[in-house]
Amino acid sequence: MSYKDIQIVDCVRDAIQALDQHIPVQQKIDYINLLLSSNAFACLDVGSFVSPKAVPQMADTASVMAGLQKTSGTKLSVIVANERGVKEALEYDKIDYLGYPFSISETFQQRNTHSSIAESFDRVKAMQDLTAASNKEMLLYISMAFGNPYDDPWHADLVLHWIQQLQDLGINNFSIADTTAEATTSSITEVFTLVNQHFTDLKPGIHLHSRPENALAKIDAAYDAGCRRFEGAILGYGGCPFAQDNLVGNMPTELLLRRFEKSSIEELQPIITAFQELVKPTITHH
Numbered sequence: 436m437s438y439k440d441i442q443i444v445d446c447v448r449d450a451i452q453a454l455d456q457h458i459p460v461q462q463k464i465d466y467i468n469l470l471l472s473s474n475a476f477a478c479l480d481v482g483s484f485v486s487p488k489a490v491p492q493m494a495d496t497a498s499v500m501a502g503l504q505k506t507s508g509t510k511l512s513v514i515v516a517n518e519r520g521v522k523e524a525l526e527y528d529k530i531d532y533l534g535y536p537f538s539i540s541e542t543f544q545q546r547n548t549h550s551s552i553a554e555s556f557d558r559v560k561a562m563q564d565l566t567a568a569s570n571k572e573m574l575l576y577i578s579m580a581f582g583n584p585y586d587d588p589w590h591a592d593l594v595l596h597w598i599q600q601l602q603d604l605g606i607n608n609f610s611i612a613d614t615t616a617e618a619t620t621s622s623i624t625e626v627f628t629l630v631n632q633h634f635t636d637l638k639p640g641i642h643l644h645s646r647p648e649n650a651l652a653k654i655d656a657a658y659d660a661g662c663r664r665f666e667g668a669i670l671g672y673g674g675c676p677f678a679q680d681n682l683v684g685n686m687p688t689e690l691l692l693r694r695f696e697k698s699s700i701e702e703l704q705p706i707i708t709a710f711q712e713l714v715k716p717t718i719t720h721h
Contacts, residue, residue: 438696441665442664443475443691443692443695444476444477444478444512444640444665445480445668446479446480446667446685447466447479447481447482448480448481448513449685450668450669452483452490452492452673453492453673454714457492458492458714460495460499461502462712463499463713464499464502466709467479467499468502469705469706470509471504471505471506472504472506472507473702473706474508474509475697475698475702477510478512478531479510479512480512480513480666481496481500481503481512481513482496482499483513483514484496484497484513484514484516484519484520485515485520486516489516496513503529510532511530511531511532512574513530513532513534514533514536515562516548518558518562521533521565522565524571525565525566525571528570531571532573532574533562533566533571533573533574534574534575534576535562535576536548536612537575537576537597537601538552538579539578539579539580539589539594540578540579540583540585540587541587542583542585542587543578543579543583543585544578547578556600559604559606563606575601575606575608575610576642577597577611577612579612579613579614579615579617580594580612580618581617581619581622581623582618583615583617584615591625594629595633598637599633599634602637607637609639610639610640610641610666611627611640611641613642613643614644616643616646618643618653620653620656621656623653623656623660624656624659627639627657627662638663640662640663640664641657641662641665642666642685642686643657643666643685643686644684644685645686647671650687650690653686654691665691666686667685667686667687667690668688669687669689669706669710670707671684671686671687672685673685689703
């Protein structure tokens, strides 16, 4: 079977943003440049322009951007949380996508961006207005798209509703995101099938958090439902620091690359080794 249409995204930011011990700028640069040189990825999520008090590990994103060698077709994305972050990110030619976590859970939207869903929507509109005149595009993460642990209302039609509202603003890049591993194979099938039926012009990706034992089943459920863009992090590291105390890791990038025949174990080993060195001080610290 050919998987030429499959796109893999590695979320370096998501993997390391919650680590306590700061990783030096040059180490981040060297690691991301290794990922860029591999040509294995459609996109890399490399940093964020948000308050350094909120996410200290990402406070050096501007310095990291300066050292990246973007020579392949791999796109780069960063997270922004408001208009200020957009204005900062627009200064860097290497950035392609400005990501914003738009939660359909009221509780999580407040935890993540200190705003209600309605306020967040207005914020996105202002950010889209700023971005539209540039050569960059907004990327909306539909967070808590498969449910939430807060007893906030959830149903699949809610995902459709907010994608429609956001698309009406001129946004066409979406990632259907799980955050606390609420997604099941059946809910993944339900949500992605509905999204693909209602938005035939969109090709949304999926961002799943999962425990190892059911990771592959979730990947296959998304693929069978029509998803062709998958996000992960090496060794399944990471999790949103604003979600809950017990973080559930990302989908392992190496699992995605092997599942869709993008890389062999031998090709992946240098990347895995480099990532282990990147986070080694944190492992030692703990």
